[in-house]
Amino acid sequence: MSVALNHRISGQGEPLILLHGLFGSLENLGGIARRLEDGWQIHALDERNHGSSPHTDDMDYPAMAEDVVAYLDARGIEKASLLGHSMGGKVAMQVALKHPERVQSLIVADISPVTYKAHHDAILEGMQQMDLRGVKSRTEADARLAEFVEMAGVRQFLLKNLERIPAQEQVDDEVTFRWRLNLPVIDACYGKLAAAPEGQGPFEGPVLFIKGADSAYIQEKHRDTIRTLFPGAELKIIEGTGHWLHAEKPDAFAMLCRRFLEQA
Template structure:
């Protein structure tokens, strides 16, 4: 599957890969901060944003999509930055197609089976009858029944679009619900990725833990790590300037 992309800037190509329920727009601020030094290719993963839908959400297929998209853009290789689920897709890309990845930046994610943190969100999303929605405020009111955090609801509602057939989610809710265990899965590897890797951890987040370090070193022997204090899992949105500087310093080193 060739993915939808937004491309800005000039220079070394840099793929940006968003997380679950999101789209390339989630990394738009980072794209703007890096576009003066890189050719930034912001992608929508399969079943998200403006890219195509399918019943399969496996990381092996996400990685193959990224390769096909790079081929369509004439990119032999690129630096790759992925956040959360997008970080796992980036890991799988590097592990399965190592020559296509020059450097790898992984934002607050680890190569392990993740905790099932989204079951309440999936339940809340599936409880909405899109055919009866009047507007986004109506959707927000319904989501409040299962999601108390206004920021999470606002993030999800960015993917609610009104079409000539009524309201629709840009993400493939049915596939993400049915294949949620695939989203939680660890990337698969037959050998290590030997290129430069930077893990960036949100200081207040528990997605990336010290106990994951042996596996990280096994899969990514040249991995380094940075912590952005005072941030959670959405570190790139909470402190975008610090995140962009750390990323640029690593990629240009």
């Protein structure tokens, strides 16, 4: 069953849907939204169990794709372009494979339509084990999360999901912060999120894959799968970037998106 996704709309023009990655929210692609809203109407979405969207007990790509289609239906959008990063890229691919008539064009940022080995176990375990009792600031939260997550940049990204509990909702004076992510369900469904999007394809519309040169998420061995599902796909590589290519070089990333969308 689909859920009504939290969203932010900006700009004017043809609709462009932005879909963030795992542990993210619509703010993650905010820099790209600002760079493209002069030419497109940007619909940045929080996916289920993320950001301010509803929490659900299930989470897989068919369900998350239906959330996007329901969003389009609710706004009377017959066809839109989709831009997804990482997990959001898989959601976007799922929409294109299952509902090709709803997709004008597709941009996939640093992810392939394949199953990956689990590699977020330590993060999920650490976030769930982290003791939030007595935490009064993000600095204190960062120090506690450092026991489980070594890289400071990763911690800062994860801590964007920490929110202060409204006074009227507090049940324990010692707990003033909480994770807005639905961590138990993300953990339980992680195998489904590591899986490939479902659908035999092909999606015949225009598709752009953008790879961070230093990232291993899009590999040569994925080429045949990509070509089978998305025969019209092209690949662009941004040098000097990793998996967070849209944040590391936003101008270069946005320019590639702009050129592609103008021609699609």
